Amino acid sequence: MSHFDHAAASYDMEFTHTRIGRHQRNRVWDYLDTIPKGLRILEINCGTGEDAGYLATKGHTVLATDVSESMLTQAKAKNKNANITFQKLDLRGPILDVPKTSFDLVFSNFGGLNCLSAKELQNCLQSLDRVLAPGGQMILVIMPKASLVEKGYRKWKGQSKHYTQRFMKEGLSVQVNGKPVQTYFYSPEEIQEAVPNYAVKSCIPTGFLPSYFEQSIDKHAWLFSVVFKIEGVISRSRLFSRFADHFLIHLQKT
Numbered sequence: 001m002s003h004f005d006h007a008a009a010s011y012d013m014e015f016t017h018t019r020i021g022r023h024q025r026n027r028v029w030d031y032l033d034t035i036p037k038g039l040r041i042l043e044i045n046c047g048t049g050e051d052a053g054y055l056a057t058k059g060h061t062v063l064a065t066d067v068s069e070s071m072l073t074q075a076k077a078k079n080k081n082a083n084i085t086f087q088k089l090d091l092r093g094p095i096l097d098v099p100k101t102s103f104d105l106v107f108s109n110f111g112g113l114n115c116l117s118a119k120e121l122q123n124c125l126q127s128l129d130r131v132l133a134p135g136g137q138m139i140l141v142i143m144p145k146a147s148l149v150e151k152g153y154r155k156w157k158g159q160s161k162h163y164t165q166r167f168m169k170e171g172l173s174v175q176v177n178g179k180p181v182q183t184y185f186y187s188p189e190e191i192q193e194a195v196p197n198y199a200v201k202s203c204i205p206t207g208f209l210p211s212y213f214e215q216s217i218d219k220h221a222w223l224f225s226v227v228f229k230i231e232g233v234i235s236r237s238r239l240f241s242r243f244a245d246h247f248l249i250h251l252q253k254t
């Protein structure tokens with residue numbers, strides 16, 4: 001039983017189809033639109049398969065994987081495209097039993113890799129390297145340590161310790177649908193250090209507002225339209241990646 005199973009049935013309603021969820025995913029999809037078509041993609045921590053469906057419509061072949069059976073059930077029900085297959089895969093264990101160089105791209109969206117400790121992350125990324133073709137790429141969307149909005153919000157709430165724990169090696173217990181999930185946060189540099197034989201092609205923020213602000217958008221519509229406008233400007237700069245809610249890092253095997 002995975003600690004995300006209980007979140008699967010409501011995940012799309014509570015994140016994928018929210019304005020903040022959609023806003024951040026659109027940023028990722030805009031980026032995915034810039035990669036060549038027809039790639040063999042291994043998607044890790046695919047959740048309910050929202051991205052697998054998108055990638056398949058763009059002409060890619062996708063093996064979409066997740067540790068949670070319930071997430072995979074949702075993903076299969078949503079996606080009937082013949083270019084997608086699904087498989088259970090725990091990123092803390094051995095990576096797929098497939099021939100070397102089976103994929104052109106490894107894709108991970110929205111913090112699945114934040115469920116791994118630093119050691120697990122390094123093992124995982126290095127094992128993924130084995131299944132990537134020469135010149136293969138990884139596009140990973142990760143939660144950084146230094147989220148600016150989280151810092152301000154926790155300070156305002158008198159919960160600064162919650163924020164500083166993001167910097168701790170042992171991670172932070174985060175509530176996912178009322179159940180604790182141990183979560184580890186990484187800077188862009190830490191991701192690159194985990195795979196030193198990869199070069200960073202790009203690194204961008206995908207959004208600054210955490211999804212828990214969704215409820216407040218209607219009450220303070222004007223404020224959020226200003227925030228989204230500012231976001232639109234600063235999101236163009238790689239410098240802000242480390243301060244975002246999530247950042248996208250694009251790595252290529254050298």
Ligand SMILES: C[S@@+](CC[C@H](N)C(=O)[O-])C[C@H]1O[C@@H](n2cnc3c(N)ncnc32)[C@H](O)[C@@H]1O
Pocket residue numbers: 002004005016044045046047048049050051065066067068071089090091092108109110111112113115
């Ligand atoms: C926040 S969700 C993101 C889902 C999806 N990528 C998306 O963009 O909506 C995190 C996902 O990571 C998966 N996950 C967590 N730990 C994992 C592990 N050890 N191995 C594989 N998947 C894992 C969870 O089951 C969950 O589906």
